[in-house]
Amino acid sequence: MLKNFEAMIEQIQNDIYTMGNKVVLANEKSLEAIKSSDIELFKKSKSELNNLAYASDKIDNLILKTLALHQPEAKDLRSMVSYLKITNEIVRAGTNTKNFIKHFSRSLHSEIDFENILEFSIPLQNASILAIKTAIQIVKMDDTQLIEESFQKVLVEESKTDDLYAMIEKNLLKKLSKEVELSKDYLDILSSLRRLEKVADRAASIANLLVFAQVGGELHQA
């Protein structure tokens, strides 16, 4: 039945936080899996990402209802619009994570020397996880300074992933030119690592929207 405005906003925030954390958890678990080479963990991390679409629809409809019944203005309105876009971003981040897990776990069976690769991919993954984790934390924040600081942190991690990916790309392409018969595997790894970079992009987008909700101005892509 009907709830009042405060209750509805709180519900939406909680749901988005929960949904976002699922993606964070999936990423963390997959990192675990890579470090310990545990296939089971891969499966578990993937299962975190089930039903993301369903959760997103639920939140979107709740936002729709809140807009219809309470006609929010100013910060409340910005928050509603931000949340509406954030659900999409989280779903895409989830898809990116899923694809990373799928492709990376596939290439684990190949004959590639992973020691070298992991040296670079784990920092990339760490940066990506930190980005998305920090971004989701902003949902529950209220202090403008804290939000701005977290936003900067996300941007830093995001540019880290850009740099790290560029390095890995160079490295792997060099290796690929030496071991051409493993080129498919190398390309698989590359494309899966690219997904991690995309997750960081989504995180930056989410953080940008949350800053807009808090501080105002105009909507613009991160």
Next chain:
Amino acid sequence: MKTKIDVQNLNLWYGKNHALHGINLDIYKNKITALIGPSGCGKSTFLRCINRMNDLINNVNIKGQIIIDEKNIYDKDVDEVSVRKRIGMVFQQPNPFPKSIYENIAYAPIKHGIVKKGKSCDELVEKSLISAGLWDEVKDKLQEPGTSLSGGQQQRLCIARTIAVEPDVILMDEPTSALDPISTEKIEALMLELKKKYTIVIVTHNMQQAARVADYTAFFHMGDLIEYDETETIFVNPKQKKTEDYITGRFG
């Protein structure tokens, strides 16, 4: 969901003017039902049928039934005065009696025999004022005239006066249209509290108010009931085009 008020085929004529055309509606217990619609659509007329206030006007002809607690209130053996004791009404313009705050609330219950003068009456006055969210503001000046309060306070006084008579249903005819936004907000919060104990029917020409407080909304147009549904449905997915046009502001 229990039905508190069952309206069956209600028709009303002002002289020759057929103002309400066969209204059928179920109003549910302990819920807030809003009646919306453009000016002159019959929503206030309909509201006043529920407590038989239209009987006070000459030339009014009413056909149909309004069944409350399994009794049609328009039956010959029902006294309209007793109907109004169980169904209270709050009006658009706050209209406290020109007496003290205490007297305003105490008068009707004493006349109905609910309490006698003295301690039980004092308790009833206090209880009603607390329920109306006015006690803290007036507890030190109960002997001041009711008209010395601000507009929002006067309206809450009228609400306290209405619930002192211990009704089941509270009808409100545009209760906040004469008030400022802060007082309006206080009274809307009050409504959400009151619905725990009472069934509330409110006429409002402010759609957003209906969206904020009502559980169910009925849309009237030119004497017809066009659509009646949960408020969420009316405002997100109205089924009738007329409803949609009104909600989006395309007419009225």
Next chain:
Amino acid sequence: MKNKNNPFYDPSLKKRHASAKRFKFFAISSLVIAISFLVFFISDMLQKGLPALQQSYIQVEISYNQKSIDSPRSAIDRSLRRVVSRAEIRQIPRKIENNPQLMNTTKFEWILADDQVDQYVKGNYYKLKNKDKKKIDELKKQGRVELKFNSIFFTNGDSKIPEFAGIKSALIGSILTLLVTIMVSFPIGVMTAIYLEEFAQDNKFTQMIEVNINNLAAIPSILFGLLGLAIFINLFGLPRSSALVGGLTLALMTLPIIIVTARAALRSVPDSIRQAGYGLGLTKIQVVRDHVLPLAFPGIMTGTIIGLAQAMGETAPLIIVGMIAFIPDSPTSITEAATVMPAQIFTWAGMPERAYIEKTAMGILTLLTVLISLNTIAVYLRKKFETKW
């Protein structure tokens, strides 16, 4: 109002301002004319009436003895018998009776002078024989003639002896009559207004009643006198000339006014109060008696007092029911014959003696004072009840 550079220049304004000035002039001059009539009237009354507040007294020697009881005129010196009031002479035996110690004494007392002497002393037209006039001049030189405050005017009733005439019996008669009028017209008038305004259906019948009541207020008052004569005196057999009959007749006259003003007062009570009352499940009686009536009360009071003030000044109908008679003693009950102040004034105005002129004027002033006080009470009561709401 310069043009060219002035964007606010409007040529028609000059005419409009001139027209407004003319209107203002007419309004003020009407006011001035009305006030001057009032001033003229008041000053004329004061001029004629204030002398009535003083009466001439002469200091004479009175012998109180047996001879005085048998023939009071002998108690006073022969030369002074004609200049002293007849009423005083008549009272001498009673004085001795009340105070036996006066027996066989002679006293120097100030007693009332005859009305012609009084007029002479006050400088008006008089009818005195020459030797009486000389005697008075002589007494004046001796300081034995003085003008004192005329309390007799307020303690005596009417009298054939001008210097002994007062307004008291008329005042009491007016009060008694007014009491009867209030007792009858107020309850009936207010109840009628309540019924017509709150309970009656709005149909042709009640509209006809309303028109007729309004017409009643416009009927010449003397016709009410005829009505009173026919019904109260002839049909019911009530005592003629009594305050009861006079009061009832005036009640008939005041009733339409009370009904009309009470209705207006009731109508002015906002309908929202009644709606609130009905909404709480109150019956019509409860709503009207406890909520509408207290609010309408100031208006009803004002209307009633104005109607009564008007009734107090009515003469014509009371003449018909016989209250024009000569009433020297104050009435003690409403069934005794009485007169009222306007009637008394009318009677005095028709008397031949010169002394009655000032009494008439003083009577008018007394009546005016009573009326103004009634109106002041109306204003005060209205203010007092209005602050509550």
